[in-house]
Amino acid sequence: WKLNDKFERTSISFGVIFSDNYDLTVLKGPEHGSEQANEFRQFWGERCELRRFPDGSILESVVWNADRTNEKRLVWMDATRYLLQMHAGISIQHVTFSDTNLMQILTLPFRLFSSYGSGDEQQLLICSQLIELSKQLRSLNELPLKIMSISGTSESVRYTDVFPPLPANFLTNLKKLRSVQRHGKFYTPRMDSRYSPPYTKSIDVLCQLEMSQKWFDDIDYIKHSKTLYYIQLATLLEQKYHYTCVPTKTCCYVLKQYYVYRLTIGYNKEIYLHETLNNKNDLIRSIKQTTESKHLRYETEYMPKLSAAIYGVSQQYVHYQSVVRIFKRWLSSQLLLDHFDSINADLICAHIFLHSAPYQPAKSILSGFIRILRLLVNYDWLNEPLIVNFNHELSKEQIIQMQTTFKENRKNLPPLCVMTLFNDKLKLEDDEYKKPTVPILKRIIQLANEALLHIETKINIESNIDSDSLKLLFRPSLKCYDVIIELNPLQCPRAYQGIDQLKDLFYIGRKQIANEEEDDDESVNSLPVVDFDPARLYINELRSSYNDVAEFFHDEFGGLVICVFLKPSVFENNVRSKDKNLSKQNGVIDINEMIKSWQLLGNGIIKSIRTFAERWPTD
The missing domain is CATH 3.30.70 (Alpha-Beta Plaits)
Structure with a gap:
């Protein structure tokens, strides 16, 4: 509109493009006494102060009080309200933001864990504790076989867990005191209790052992040797580091700083033994994949590599972890996450960050969530595979080969086919990789389309989307169930x-x-x-x-x-x-x-x- 024309609208919407550094708790300005210092002070007013930094410099700066990660993401909003009120006389009550309400869906009741925030600090703490535990595991020289590599395969380790595990020293409700009973050094549920025990989620950690001739070429022998290994591992951790450890036949639980780590052992020779079948003359060996070998290969080879790649994406793009957590929360709220597979959600979200051209990668949670919904609605899942190229390791020839393989075997591949560099040895036509099914995928696309229309209507017409409007997207319709x-x-x-x-x-x-x-x-x-x-x-x-x-x-x-x-x-x-x-x-x-x-x-x-x-x- 022209400047002289009467403006009839009551609100104006602005789009903001963020930088990668969203932490603006301390905004550094020019040096004290310089020509730019006066302009900086006039611009920020009473918020500006003089501070000395560890490198010895004395700078004009603006400090905002924000301790948790989710609070640091909102600093720019506080700064915007302050500047508009100071320079334009606009009250803070008349300024609203559309990107603030999504993070509330990832929060927990304040009375449960006051320092939880949106869970970002929990994931950082879990990873730091895992690094320390890994060093301690490698120092156990008394073990019969050395641990060659340690990989966290849990969602919390790759920063994509919707609700990271709470420390085990937090229980729910005083009345639930009688929901558990202690047997030695571990608790078990009490059968006669009206209440369920508090939920404690374990963190999966894979320990890959070195190859050795000490373990014979027998699957049963290896399984029994693993059990003995868990017992010895638990004993050494208790003696050296005073952790509470409970070994089982399939894993070893370790309680460290009130977090429970579930240690499992990977031994590559076990996969080979499952795939090798002896003929009658015992001279010729044939290779044939079995259900056990597929599961072992998936857990011990595919998941560690994929988890490491996704962890790299979460470190490269600061908003990736929040976007994927919101997307998973939306899928689960629509009762479809189990039918979609959590790892598919991680890969789809990684795709919109790694392959965002012609746009910049999403730098806010709402824009990232909208891009995922658009990808689900507009992508040709029937005729094209979704290729996620981590670190640009796939060459053009490899991508063309993947597309050719997809077209040749389309009938046997899953409806939503996600390809990476790491799943070349996996047979995607197996039933365990066929999530989601065609009806589930159609349902998700339909829901994504409706959610996208709802968000765009609220933003374009009403210029705002409040928390109540967002929560409508996370409440499922139950009219179609029997x-x-x-x-x-x-x-x-x-x-x-x-x-x-x-x-x-x-x-x-x-x-x-x-x-x-x-x-x-x-x-x-x-x-x-x-x-x-x-x-x-x-x-x-x-x-x-x-x-x-x-x-x-x-x-x-x-x-x-x-x-x-x-x-x-x-x-x-x-x-x-x-x-x-x-x-x-x-x-x-x-x-x-x-x-x-x-x-x-x-x-x-x-x-x-x-x-x-x-x-x-x-x-």
């Missing part, structure tokens, strides 16, 4: 992570609880109940037993419902049973009896089960 299983909140230890947090949950630290017990040290240093989520265990049992007749959907981050979609074959069998009078042994499925078995299987966890027979086909 059965809804409501869970007992007392048996859901992760209820505090929900979008709509329960107000009647209270939290207290274990140190306060331990002071009321007789043996404080043993209580604090005992291994807590690890990875125990009754809702997760229940839905895993449902999927393993009833996967042929139904699909189960759940929000692992504080979800209090399990939604069930009955497959069409269930109703087809019922129709045939009415026509041919088939018995239950001949494939007839009684839906009501099946739901009763779900109720029996989830006794104590289930609050109620709602069925919607009107949604079921009648013909």
